[in-house]
Amino acid sequence: MDEPVELAQYKKAVSIAISEITPEKLKAMVSDAKLLDLEMGGSGKGVSNKLSLVSRTERDVVWSAHTVAPIAESIKSRLARQLRAEVLATEVG
Numbered sequence: 001m002d003e004p005v006e007l008a009q010y011k012k013a014v015s016i017a018i019s020e021i022t023p024e025k026l027k028a029m030v031s032d033a034k035l036l037d038l039e040m041g042g043s044g045k046g047v048s049n050k051l052s053l054v055s056r057t058e059r060d061v062v063w064s065a066h067t068v069a070p071i072a073e074s075i076k077s078r079l080a081r082q083l084r085a086e087v088l089a090t091e092v093g
Contacts, residue, residue, distance in 0.1 A: 010050075017050045018078050022086050026079075033068040051075055 033054045053071045058064035070076035 014050045014075070018075070018082050021051070021079060021082050023083060026083065030068050033066065051079065 029052065033052060051071060052068050054066050054068050056062070056064045057067055070079055
């Protein structure tokens, strides 16, 4: 059974976003998320909605602080593997 085209495209976009992540891009994405500047020309370049979830520390208080976390545990582990590989490549190179 084939998966829907949109799901396949989303999975490919997530894989590409993860493969292109670097520690610097991750810092920029978190910084943009703190400013709620995720897709409007922020340095996250559109990957934030594929990889992270921004939420308020106090759900019912609109002006409460924001937290940024991986959107799912599977994304978290894939990001960790990619970042470890990126750091190792930087140290070796």
